[in-house]
Amino acid sequence: MVRPITVFGIDVEVIRKTGARTVKLKIDRKTGRPQVIIPFLYPVFMAQKFVESHFVWLQAQLKLTPPKTCFSDGMTLCILGRTLCIKHEENRRGGAFIEGDCLIVTGNAEHLHRRVKDFIKKQVADYAVVKAKDTARLLNKSVTRVTIKDTVSRWGSCTSEGHLAFCWRLGLAPLYVLDYVIIHEAAHLAEMNHSRAFWKKVAELNADTRRAKKWLNDHAAELHSFL
Numbered sequence: 001m002v003r004p005i006t007v008f009g010i011d012v013e014v015i016r017k018t019g020a021r022t023v024k025l026k027i028d029r030k031t032g033r034p035q036v037i038i039p040f041l042y043p044v045f046m047a048q049k050f051v052e053s054h055f056v057w058l059q060a061q062l063k064l065t066p067p068k069t070c071f072s073d074g075m076t077l078c079i080l081g082r083t084l085c086i087k088h089e090e091n092r093r094g095g096a097f098i099e100g101d102c103l104i105v106t107g108n109a110e111h112l113h114r115r116v117k118d119f120i121k122k123q124v125a126d127y128a129v130v131k132a133k134d135t136a137r138l139l140n141k142s143v144t145r146v147t148i149k150d151t152v153s154r155w156g157s158c159t160s161e162g163h164l165a166f167c168w169r170l171g172l173a174p175l176y177v178l179d180y181v182i183i184h185e186a187a188h189l190a191e192m193n194h195s196r197a198f199w200k201k202v203a204e205l206n207a208d209t210r211r212a213k214k215w216l217n218d219h220a221a222e223l224h225s226f227l
């Protein structure tokens with residue numbers, strides 16, 4: 001573990017990588033924090049110099065990548081298309097649950113973010129299982145497993161064994177967007193590619209494809225803005 005370096009007031013995580021051949025500066029998409037990746041024996045002061053010489057670039061990237069936010073008391077979220085206000089009630093029990101228009105989160109404040117995240121994951125999982133199975137049935141295929149992940153580069157995936165996976169962040173997108181991603185992945189059970197035949201199937205199963213794809217393009221950063 002290398003201590004982070006501070007470059008003109010910005011903390012940059014230093015990661016030594018055995019396989020790295022060159023120095024690389026990037027923004028970690030999971031945390032929104034800058035990282036410099038250096039070869040194993042590379043001196044830290046050289047990494048510092050490297051970041052300094054790329055500081056203008058780093059600043060521009062940080063502007064493009066909003067800092068990650070935690071869920072907090074009083075925050076309004078749209079979960080599976082339902083608007084809910086987070087209400088922290090420390091002394092109650094039951095984890096996270098809906099009561100009227102509120103998402104009640106019980107227990108210690110330090111667990112609030114994780115509890116809300118777990119709640120969203122569970123909602124996405126329950127919904128995706130039903131929707132994916134329904135879609136697969138229309139295609140005479142079957143779903144073997146549905147997993148909820150925190151993927152950065154894609155919203156969903158499908159294996160030839162019928163294992164579908166979805167990113168939990170889709171729970172914060174409008175329902176038609178989540179529907180589209182589930183249908184897209186389930187359609188891969190019939191067509192394991194992005195051929196014309198595949199898109200034709202998706203279009204038959206879902207009328208909102210174009211609108212959903214546009215929404216995901218426009219709001220990806222927003223969905224990834226939560227820690």
Ligand SMILES: [Zn+2]
Binds near residue numbers: 184185188193194
């Ligand atoms: Zn696909």
